[in-house]
Amino acid sequence: MTTPNEAPPSAAPLLDVRGLAAGYGRKQVLHGVGLRVEAGEIVTLMGHNGAGKTTTIRTVLGALRPRSGTIRISGADTTRHPVRKVVAAGVALIPSERFVFPDLSVHDNLLLGAANAPSGSDTAERLATVQDLFPILEERSKQPAGAMSGGQQRMVSLGMALMARPRLLLLDEPSLGLAPSVVESIFARLRHLADTERLGILLLEQNVKQALQIADRAYVMRSGEVILEETAENMRHRPDFWDLF
Numbered sequence: 001m002t003t004p005n006e007a008p009p010s011a012a013p014l015l016d017v018r019g020l021a022a023g024y025g026r027k028q029v030l031h032g033v034g035l036r037v038e039a040g041e042i043v044t045l046m047g048h049n050g051a052g053k054t055t056t057i058r059t060v061l062g063a064l065r066p067r068s069g070t071i072r073i074s075g076a077d078t079t080r081h082p083v084r085k086v087v088a089a090g091v092a093l094i095p096s097e098r099f100v101f102p103d104l105s106v107h108d109n110l111l112l113g114a115a116n117a118p119s120g121s122d123t124a125e126r127l128a129t130v131q132d133l134f135p136i137l138e139e140r141s142k143q144p145a146g147a148m149s150g151g152q153q154r155m156v157s158l159g160m161a162l163m164a165r166p167r168l169l170l171l172d173e174p175s176l177g178l179a180p181s182v183v184e185s186i187f188a189r190l191r192h193l194a195d196t197e198r199l200g201i202l203l204l205e206q207n208v209k210q211a212l213q214i215a216d217r218a219y220v221m222r223s224g225e226v227i228l229e230e231t232a233e234n235m236r237h238r239p240d241f242w243d244l245f
């Protein structure tokens, strides 16, 4: 018996990207990007501004059409699928800009997130899980999301994404504008989700030191290419660490 969001038994990686080329108009930004994320793994994608990290995750989500290469989710080819089909395959993207409906209550924001959940999901049970993870979302349940602090709004958008029971989370700069202690608490919860729900997370983060504390593996991008893959542990100890950017 399988639950609605359980991955089919498969040896294929949760996310498998190969030879990805993409860009905007005549400008090619990605030149053959390859990377993978396994279930339960946090992978951080690092690189200087403009290296192509956001373009990579937008292409994985289906918001940008690749010029060549392949994208597979648990072995299924999603290369040219529209966003709604990629989301239905269990992918959620949390953009770097704040993403909440400011006039709606925290509770209603979370319910909107549930709209993308697989059919047959138990919304009340999922809400309880998300609120356990972020108790503030229950304490402020009736408050308009727009009245929350920056860190709390980040938790609302994470909560919305989690309501859809994704298998792969694409996270763009979750620490942006947040105090280090708030970032630490959000990152600890991401690690918990990867460990307990086997959620795969592709994390784009300027705060590389903090990202490497919770990541399993890391890729470094430069000028639209992946130039290095390392375990997070090895990456933390590389003497040439800061020269990579």
Ligand SMILES: Nc1ncnc2c1ncn2[C@@H]1O[C@H](COP(=O)(O)OP(=O)(O)OP(=O)(O)O)[C@@H](O)[C@H]1O
Residues within 6 Å of the ligand: 024, 027, 029, 047, 048, 049, 050, 051, 052, 053, 054, 055, 056
């Ligand atoms: N909508 C767009 N139209 C045209 N060019 C774009 C667009 N979005 C990004 N670019 C360009 O694509 C290149 C890669 O940008 P991208 O946002 O993917 O980099 P990044 O590694 O995520 O860096 P950052 O951390 O600054 O967002 C940059 O040269 C950027 O100017």
